[in-house]
Amino acid sequence: MTRSEPEASWAAAPLTGPAAPCWVNLLTRDLDAAQRFYGAVLGWTFRPGRLGQEFAVARRDDVPVAGIVAVASAYRVAVAWIPYFAVEDADVASARIRERSGTVAVGPLSLGKGRGALAADRDGAVFGIWERTEASTSPPSPAGHSHAWLRLRTRNAFDAAIFYGEVLDWADGSPGSCEVAYVRDEVIVRCAGRPLARISSGAVESAPDPMVRPHWQMQFPVSDVERTVACAVEHGGALVERRPVQHGSEATLCDPDGGLFTVTDVRTPDVLED
Structure with a gap:
């Protein structure tokens, strides 16, 4: 199977419930x-x-x-x-x-x-x-810190929220399950009271550009977006897109092998709902 074993909680508090x-x-x-x-x-x-x-x-x-x-x-x-x-x-x-x-x-x-x-x-x-199937022995992340959060760029955010909600039991009311909220034109998924995933419309399934096709985007917080972009380019990566966002900035990068990821100086996804 093409994966390594999950070893850590996603963010500050351990997210052990389903759907996180x-x-x-x-x-x-x-x-x-x-x-x-x-x-x-x-x-x-x-x-x-x-x-x-x-x-x-x-x-x-x-x-x-x-x-x-x-x-x-x-x-x-x-x-x-x-x-x-x-x-x-x-x-x-x-x-x-x-x-x-x-x-x-x-x-x-x-x-x-x-x-x-x-x-x-x-x-x-x-x-x-x-x-x-067995208890984790990995330490939790430091309190108040998230290592990453997610954004799904998809054809229709509301249709995608229904799909993932039905597959993962989002918003089913069970202890530890995630909650779904509709904020303007996006869907916000909260786990343990914290927003950890955003779903946005507008992707095109047949687009040749992988940035336009439906995909899950990893967003990693950094202290300085400009310096991170310069470091990525220096080490063989490339800048795909840079854009201002509310409360900060973010840049999508391509690693030397073609892997796309985003860095942002927004320290928590909570402020993205403002």
């Missing part, structure tokens, strides 16, 4: 090159993963924050950042994905301390699901 985003993976071609690039640009350190020499776990302040998996060439998949969502039962969630015209490409498979699957929604945005 719980991990991100980079599928890439060259593990050493990816570690050099993200180590320089985002200040991450790395440890070997437990699943073989193609896997590494990125850490920040000694807390696991992401997986890097060098399998894009072997499995003929696109280089991409992929989010994973916690589910209570990977088989049930996989069945729901298929029933709603999504695709389950890999899994569910048993790996490490859980079971997971790699999937795509009905508009083609790739994501994963993860069912933990």
Whole structure:
């Protein structure tokens, strides 16, 4: 399965309930090159993963924050950042994905301390699901700090919210489940009271530009966007788009292998709702 094992909570408070985003993976071609690039640009350190020499776990302040998996060439998949969502039962969630015209490409498979699957929604945005079967031994993130948050650029935000809501039990009222709110033209997903994912309309499924096609976008907070952009370019990356946002700025970058990600100096997604 093209992934490393989720090892850490997504943000400040452990998000152990169903539907919460719980991990991100980079599928890439060259593990050493990816570690050099993200180590320089985002200040991450790395440890070997437990699943073989193609896997590494990125850490920040000694807390696991992401997986890097060098399998894009072997499995003929696109280089991409992929989010994973916690589910209570990977088989049930996989069945729901298929029933709603999504695709389950890999899994569910048993790996490490859980079971997971790699999937795509009905508009083609790739994501994963993860069912933990053993307790985590990883430390939580420092209080008040988020290592990343998510944005889904899709054809229709409201249709996508229904799809993910039905697959992941968003807003079902169960303890620990996520809540969904409609703010202007976007959908905001809150977990443990904090907004961690935004869903925006306007993507075009057939667009040749991967920035325009439906996709999950990883947004990593940094202290200085301009300096991070310069560092990325210096280490072989490229600036795709830079834009001001409310309360700060953000830039979408392309790593040397083609992986797209966004950096922002907005320290918490809460202010994006203002």
